[in-house]
Amino acid sequence: MIKLDKIDHAILDTLQKQGKLSNVELAEIVGLSESACLRRVKNLHEKGVVTHYAAHLDAKAIGLPGTVFVRVSLEKQQEERLNAFEEAVKDVPEVMECYLMGGDVDYMIRVVVKDAPDYERVHNILTRLPGVARVHSSFALRTVLKRTRLPLQKS
Amino acid sequence: MIKLDKIDHAILDTLQKQGKLSNVELAEIVGLSESACLRRVKNLHEKGVVTHYAAHLDAKAIGLPGTVFVRVSLEKQQEERLNAFEEAVKDVPEVMECYLMGGDVDYMIRVVVKDAPDYERVHNILTRLPGVARVHSSFALRTVLKRTRLPLQKS
DNA sequence: ATTGCCTTTGCAAGGACATTGCGAGGCTTT
C-alpha cells in the first residue's frame, strides 16, 4: 500500500469531488505551488492510486432512471464456470457492478434500465449467460444516495 | 428528457471513459472543431446531463478493498421515518450507494470497508441510525466488475 | 548536533490549451 500524507489526502479528496479542477485551483486549495501539485497528481496516477477520470451523467437525463439488483446463482461452482460467467457479464453494458458473494448467492449485480419492460430484455440476457441457474431481481423504487467519493481516513 | 444526437452520444461516451481529455483531443475524436465541441460540452453541463467530473481511486490502494451489501429494514414505514433515516445515512461516508427497495427489504446499501473488523464499526453506526429495525450484511468476496460508464443507446 | 543524501518545493519560461466574438452555412418554418 502506498503511503499518503495529508496533502495527498487533500488532493485525492478534492479530485474525487471536482475531477475537472484546474491545476492552479487545486494547488491553491491544497496549499502548494502549481508545479509541486502537478507532480504529486502525476505521481498518484503512476502509483495507481488514481485509476482514471470520468464524467458522471444524470441517469434520468439519458433515459436510464431504473436500478435493479440482481442475484445470480450458478449451476456449479467450478472455477471455469465462474470465469465463463464473469467474462460474459462484462459484455453486458447495463451491468454497472458485479460482485462475487459469500453466502447462499453467487453474484450480486447492479443493473441500470430504462423501465420495467427494458429490464425484461436485460433479464433475458442475464439468464442466458453461461452457467446461470437462478436469477432473482429486486427493483429499486428510488435512489437515495449515489456517491463516488471514497472516504479517506487516517490509515 | 433532453434530445441527444449522435455527436452528443460520442461526447458523453468519451468523457465517461476519459473525463480528463482535453477539449482539442475530444473535438478530434468526435469530429468537431474545438469551439463547437466546447460549446456542446458546456451545454451538456447546463442541461444537467453531465452532473460532475470525478477522479476514481483504486479502493485497494487507499486501504478500502472490502465491499459489503447491507439490507436495512425500518421499524415503521412512515414518511418522516424514511426521511430521518435517509438524511442520516448520507452522513455515513462509508456508504457509497443507498436505494429504497420494493419487496420485503426497505433499503439496499453498499458500503466500503478496510476489513471485517472495520465493518463492525460501520455496522454499529448503521444499526443506530434512526428507525432501523434489522440490518443484514453480505460480504463480497471479490469485485468482478465496477463500471461508471452508463450505456448510451439510441433513445 | 552536524554532515551528507535524497526528496520535495518554488520560480520562471515556453508551449499548449481554453474561451470568446464574428461571419458563414444548413435546417426548419412560414
Add this chain to the structure above:
DNA sequence: AAAGCCTCGCAATGTCCTTGCAAAGGCAAT
C-alpha cells in the same frame, strides 16, 4: 423562396500546463 434560428469553423486573446533548475526541508548515520 425567404426569414429566422441553430450550429458550425476560424482567428485572437488570455489562461493554463509543463519542464528545467536551484534552494529548502526531512531523515539517517555518524
